Amino acid sequence: MGEEQTRGKIFIVSAPSGTGKTTILKRIVKEIPNLYFSVSATTRKPREGEVNGVDYYFVSIDDVLEMFRKKELLEWAMVHGNFYGTPVWEVEGKINSGKNVIVDVDVKGFMKIKRKYPESVSIFIMPPSIQELKERLLKREGKSTFDEELKKRFEKATYEMSFRDLYDYVIVNDNLDRACNELKEIILKNIEK
Numbered sequence: 643m644g645e646e647q648t649r650g651k652i653f654i655v656s657a658p659s660g661t662g663k664t665t666i667l668k669r670i671v672k673e674i675p676n677l678y679f680s681v682s683a684t685t686r687k688p689r690e691g692e693v694n695g696v697d698y699y700f701v702s703i704d705d706v707l708e709m710f711r712k713k714e715l716l717e718w719a720m721v722h723g724n725f726y727g728t729p730v731w732e733v734e735g736k737i738n739s740g741k742n743v744i745v746d747v748d749v750k751g752f753m754k755i756k757r758k759y760p761e762s763v764s765i766f767i768m769p770p771s772i773q774e775l776k777e778r779l780l781k782r783e784g785k786s787t788f789d790e791e792l793k794k795r796f797e798k799a800t801y802e803m804s805f806r807d808l809y810d811y812v813i814v815n816d817n818l819d820r821a822c823n824e825l826k827e828i829i830l831k832n833i834e835k
């Protein structure tokens with residue numbers, strides 16, 4: 643018989659849209675060995691540079707129905723009018739083979755995953771200010787004024803921030819290097835436990 647495989651750890655990360663979570667997570671995953679990103683399925687259209695199967699599985703409504711039918715979703719939510727869901731295999735498959743996994747979900751997703759995996763470690767990333775969040779949202783979308791889509795994201799941001807105290811850690815993304823280092827320290831400390 644082989645040695646028993648140690649299960650990997652789950653890190654749940656949430657942040658209001660536009661905070662810089664994706665930027666931070668992409669860096670962290672490159673810098674920490676044996677840390678992988680859980681790729682979600684979404685019906686949202688890809689942004690420039692996003693790759694299917696890497697950033698998200700970009701799927702249709704029919705694909706989503708098929709995933710429900712096959713019970714392939716660990717959790718799901720409608721966010722800003724689009725479907726987002728975590729496939730079971732992205733988390734279970736990875737932790738069962740000893741990989742540590744980062745799950746990037748909204749507040750509802752966090753609550754569902756934390757209930758299923760109470761030992762998981764959760765981190766909420768805050769923008770430095772509401773004004774800066776507005777500017778980052780505009781910058782990312784290459785827009786100069788708020789349209790309906792950006793308004794939806796911004797309104798949800800304020801709501802999501804009110805849940806931050808439920809998380810194990812809260813960090814602020816003011817300076818990108820500092821925020822990355824802080825998240826890296828939290829993850830390494832918990833992997834070594």
Ligand code: ADP
Nearest residue numbers: 659660661662663664665778782815816817818
């Ligand atoms: P999220 O995944 O949280 O929605 P992104 O990672 O897409 O956010 O970042 C939103 C925008 O803010 C991007 O244009 C990104 O380059 C920028 N950004 C991220 N972190 C910082 C930071 N610390 N300072 C300034 N701009 C940032």
Ligand code: 5GP
Nearest residue numbers: 659682718719721726727728746747748751
């Ligand atoms: P975006 O469209 O900016 O990539 O993501 C929008 C929001 O959806 C973010 O808050 C992100 O954390 C959340 N999200 C991404 N994937 C999932 C998922 O699989 N499940 C849930 N519940 N939320 C997700």
